[in-house]
Amino acid sequence: MQALRFSKVFEKLATAALEKKRHIWIEGGTWASKTFSAMQFLCLTAESAKKPALISVVSESIPHLKRGALRDFALAMGADLVEEKYNHTDFVYDFGKAKVEFFSADVPSKLRGARRDILFVNEANNIPYDAYRELDSRTRLLTICDWNPTHEFWYHEQHLGDAPDSEYVHATYKDALGVIPADVVKNIEEMGKRDPNWANVYLHGKLGRVEGLVYPYFEVCDELPSGDAILGLDFGYSNDPTALVKTVTRGDVLYCQELIYEKGLTNDAIAHRMDEVGVKRGYDEIFADSAEPKSIEEISRFGFNVKPCPKGADSVEFGHQKVRQLKQFWTKDSLNAIKEQRNFRYVTDKDGRLTDKTTHAFSHIMDARRYACVGHALEPEVSIGWI
Secondary structure, three states: OOOOOOOHHHHHHHHHHHOOOOEEEEEEOOOOOHHHHHHHHHHHHHHOOOOOEEEEEEEOOHHHHHHOHHHHHHHHHHHHOOHHHEEOOOOEEEOOOEEEEEEEOOOHHHHOOOOEEEEEEOOHHHOOHHHHHHHHHOEEEEEEEEEOOOOOOHHHHOOHHHOOOEEEEEEOHHHHOOOOOHHHHHHHHHHHHHOHHHHHHHHOOOOOOOOOEOOOOOEEEOOOOOOOEEEEEEOOOOOOOEEEEEEEEEOOEEEEEEEEEEOOOOHHHHHHHHHHOOOOOOOOEEEEOOOOHHHHHHHHOOOOEEEEOOOOOOHHHHHHHHHHOOEEEEEOOOHHHHHHHHHOEEEEOOOOOEEEEEOOOOOHHHHHHHHHHHHHHOOOOOOOOOO
C-alpha cells in the first residue's frame, strides 16, 4: 500500500486490535481523524488478509456513507484504489482474500444479513441500539465504533466501555496535527473561541449535552412527498455556506430537503446551482434573507421567483415558533441539515441561562427553512408590524 501518514488515533486503534480487544470505542471531536484512521486500519487489514474475510462498514444512511466513510476509504486507499475492484451496485470492494462492504443501518434485512469478521459503525450515536446489537452479534472478531460526544447514548447507558475486552480511545484534532491541514486547525480553533459549548464537544472531544435545542424533534424520510414546494434561501460566501432548502407542507407536517450547502458562491453561481438542482425559473416560490436586497435582486434577474422573507419585531423567534408548530422531517440525503438541527441551540449567558440568541455555526439551513415557513405562513394583508 502507498506510504501513509498515521495519526495517534490510528496507533491506539492498531494497538488495541493487536491486543485482541473485541470492542474499540473511539469518542472525540471534529477533525480528530476518527473515521479516516478507522478506514486506514480496515484497508491495511483487508490488504494483508491471508484467508477470506468480510469487513462491514455501517452508517445511518447511504448518503451519510457516501459523504463520510466511503470518501475516507478512497482517501485512505489513494493511488492503490482500483476502480474495477469496486462494485458500485452492492458497495463492495474486493481486496482478493478480504472484502469490505458498505451499507446503511436503515435497511432491516442488512442488519440480519450475513455474518462478518470485523464491523465498523460510523457515528454510532446516530444508530439505534437494537440495530447495533444485531450487527455486533453477527460479528466474529472485532467491532469498532466512533462518534462525536454531543450527548450520552446507548454506549454510556449500557456501560459498554466497562467490559474487560473493550478499549476506549479519546481523540481530538491535536491527535491528527500531522495529518490535517494547518488552515483547518486555525479555523476550528477560532470557532472554539466563539462558541465554548461547540468547543467542548467538537474541539476538545468532551462529552457534552446540547442544551437548549431550538428544534429538538425531527425524523428522517426517504424523499419529499408530492405537492407545492416553498423554498428558503440563506446567503453566505467565504466563511458561511449558501443554503437552499425545499419544503413541502401537508397539514401540520413539514417535509424538507437540502438542495444547496456550499461556500464561495457568487449570486450568478447561486443561480446556476439552482438550475442544476431543479429549481424552476419563474415558478418556484423562494423566500430569502431580507437583509440581502442586492443579492435578491440579482438572482431575480435570472428569472427566479425570489423575494425577501417578511420581517419585523421578534421575527426570528416568531419563525422558530412557526417551525416548532409542525412535525418536522428531513430527507435522508440532507446531511448538513440533519447535523445543523442536531446542534442548533440557544446560547447561554455568563450565568448559564438561555438567551434568545442562537448558535451561528449551525444556523444556515435552519435559517433557510425558517424563511420558507414564515414566507408561506404570512399573508400580505397581515398588518401587525410585519413588512
